[in-house]
Amino acid sequence: MALTVIVILVALLLFLTAFLLVRTILFTRNSSTVNLTFESSLPPLDQEPQTFAEHLASMIKIETVSHEDVSKDVNANFKIMQSQLAKTYPLAHKLLKKEIVDGYTLLYTWEGQNRDLKPVVFMAHQDVVPADEHTLNQWTYPPFSGKIAEGFIWGRGTMDIKSQLISVFEAVETLIRNKFKPERTILLTFSHNEEVLGTGARAVVEHLKVKGIRVQAVLDEGGSIYDGLIPGVKSLAATIGISEKGYLSLKLTANATGGHSSTPSNATAIGILAKAVTRLEAHRFPHNIKMVKPMFQGLGTSASPLMQLAFANLWLFGGVIIHTLAAKPETDATIRTTTAPTLFHSGVKDNVLPSVAEAVVNFRLLPGETIAEVCEHIRSIINDDRVTFEPMDQKAWEASPLSPVDCKAYQHISSVVREIFPGSAVAPYIMLGGTDSRNFCDVSDNVYRFTPIVVKEEDLNRVHGVNERLEIDALYKMVDTFYRLIPRWASKDM
Ligand SMILES: [Zn+2]
Known part of the structure; x- marks a missing residue:
C-alpha cells in the first residue's frame, strides 16, 4: 500500500515537472524573436x-x-x-x-x-x-x-x-x-x-x-539596451516600448471653517486632507503582473532558467514574482498604478486656522486601467465628502x-x-x-x-x-x- 502511494506521488511529481518544463519551452518561443531578412543594395555606413x-x-x-x-x-x-x-x-x-x-x-x-x-x-x-x-x-x-x-x-x-x-x-x-x-x-x-x-x-x-x-x-x-540591469539576464537586453503608462495629477481640496487657532474644532482643513492622503498611501492600487509577462516572454532563453520557469507558470509562481518585483520602487512601478503625493499647501500664519487645504497626488496608470476607474477607486478610499478632487489642467491622459x-x-x-x-x-x-x-x-x-x-x-x-x-x-x-x-x-x- 505504502509503495503504491510513493509510486503515485513520484508519478505526479514527474508529471508536474514535465508540465512546467513544456510550458516553459512553449512560453519562450515567441513571434517577437522572428528575424526578418532584408535585401538592400545600399553600401554599409562608412563615415568617420x-x-x-x-x-x-x-x-x-x-x-x-x-x-x-x-x-x-x-x-x-x-x-x-x-x-x-x-x-x-x-x-x-x-x-x-x-x-x-x-x-x-x-x-x-x-x-x-x-x-x-x-x-x-x-x-x-x-x-x-x-x-x-x-x-x-x-x-x-x-x-x-x-x-x-x-x-x-x-x-x-x-x-x-x-x-x-x-x-x-x-x-x-x-x-x-x-x-x-x-x-x-x-x-x-x-x-x-x-x-x-x-x-x-x-x-x-x-x-x-x-x-x-x-x-x-x-x-x-x-x-534602451540594458547591460546588467534586468535581474536574471546576462546578455544585453534591448527594450522596445509598446505602450506607456497613463498620467493623472489630481488636485485634492479640503474645506473647513477657518478662525482663530485658540479655539479649533475637531475638523481642520489640514487634518481632513492629511487623513485623505494617508488613506490613499495606505490603500495603493493592486498589483497586476500581466504587464511584465510579455517582456520576459521576449527575453526568452536570455533570462535565467528560473525566471523562464517562473514567468511561464504564473499560476504557480505569480505570488513569488510579485513579492520580488514589489520590493523595489523601480520594479514595483512596473506592476501597478502608482500613487505619489507631490504637493501639499495650506495655511498662512501660525495662529490662524486655514479654511482650505490643497494637495496634489500624481498617479501613473497601468494600461488597461482608466482614469475614470482610478477616480472611482480614489473616491471609495477617501470616503469623505469634505474632500473634493479634480484632474489638473493638461495633467491627465490615459495609458x-x-x-x-x-x-x-x-x-x-x-x-x-x-x-x-x-x-x-x-x-x-x-x-x-x-x-x-x-x-x-x-x-x-x-x-x-x-x-x-x-x-x-x-x-x-x-x-x-x-x-x-x-x-x-x-x-x-x-x-x-x-x-x-x-x-x-x-x-x-x-
Ligand atoms: Zn526625451
Whole structure:
C-alpha cells in the first residue's frame, strides 16, 4: 500500500515537472524573436565617427531648454538650432518638405514613390531639461559645452535626446547621398516642448488628422539596451516600448471653517486632507503582473532558467514574482498604478486656522486601467465628502494602447538591433515615463519607443542629471541603426 502511494506521488511529481518544463519551452518561443531578412543594395555606413560626434556637439552647445514656465524659454535658440540643422544636413533640407507647427516643432516629409502606402514616422525632440544650478560644479565639463573628450560627447541632450534627433538626420542624409528612394513616405518630426507641455507633438497629430493621414508605424525615443540591469539576464537586453503608462495629477481640496487657532474644532482643513492622503498611501492600487509577462516572454532563453520557469507558470509562481518585483520602487512601478503625493499647501500664519487645504497626488496608470476607474477607486478610499478632487489642467491622459509585437514594424526593429548589437535579446515593455509618441496612437496602431544605445547602471542618473554623456562609438551605432531601419520601414513590405 505504502509503495503504491510513493509510486503515485513520484508519478505526479514527474508529471508536474514535465508540465512546467513544456510550458516553459512553449512560453519562450515567441513571434517577437522572428528575424526578418532584408535585401538592400545600399553600401554599409562608412563615415568617420568623429564627424557625427562634432555634429552632435554643435547641437548640444545650443541651449534649447524648455521650462515649466514657458516665459523662461529662449525661443531664439530653437531658431538657431533649426538653422544649424539646415547647415549640417543640406541634402535632407533640399529634398524634404519642411513645415513648422505650434511655433517651433519641426515636421519633414520625404515623399515616397508609392502614395498609396501609409507613411512611417521617426521622431525625437529638440528641447532638453535645464541643468540644475546647484549641481553645475559637479559636471566634468559644463552642460552646454558640447565637449568631445575621453571618447565621449558631453552635455545636456547627448542621451535625451539630441543624439536620436541627429542620428535620424545623419541616416537620412547618407541615404539621400546613396541615391536611396523610399517607396513609402517618411515623416520626421521633432517637437520643441516634450519635456514640459508636449503641445508640439499633439499639434503635429492634429495636422495629420486634418489631412486624413493614417500612419503605418512610429518610432520615438524610449527603451534602451540594458547591460546588467534586468535581474536574471546576462546578455544585453534591448527594450522596445509598446505602450506607456497613463498620467493623472489630481488636485485634492479640503474645506473647513477657518478662525482663530485658540479655539479649533475637531475638523481642520489640514487634518481632513492629511487623513485623505494617508488613506490613499495606505490603500495603493493592486498589483497586476500581466504587464511584465510579455517582456520576459521576449527575453526568452536570455533570462535565467528560473525566471523562464517562473514567468511561464504564473499560476504557480505569480505570488513569488510579485513579492520580488514589489520590493523595489523601480520594479514595483512596473506592476501597478502608482500613487505619489507631490504637493501639499495650506495655511498662512501660525495662529490662524486655514479654511482650505490643497494637495496634489500624481498617479501613473497601468494600461488597461482608466482614469475614470482610478477616480472611482480614489473616491471609495477617501470616503469623505469634505474632500473634493479634480484632474489638473493638461495633467491627465490615459495609458497608451499596446502596440503589437507580431508585426513587421516591431520585427524589423528587433532584427536590426540583433545585427548591430550581436547577442542581445530584444523584448517589449511598458514605459513608466511619458513620450511625445503617445499622441500618435490616434493615427497609428504601431507606436514604438526605442533609443538604440547601451545603458549601464552608472548611466541611469545621467539622464536629466549630472555628466550626461554619450560614447562616440555609441553614437555611431545609433546612426547605423537608423541607416538600416529607415529603408526597411520605408519598404512596401512592412
Ligand atoms: Zn526625451
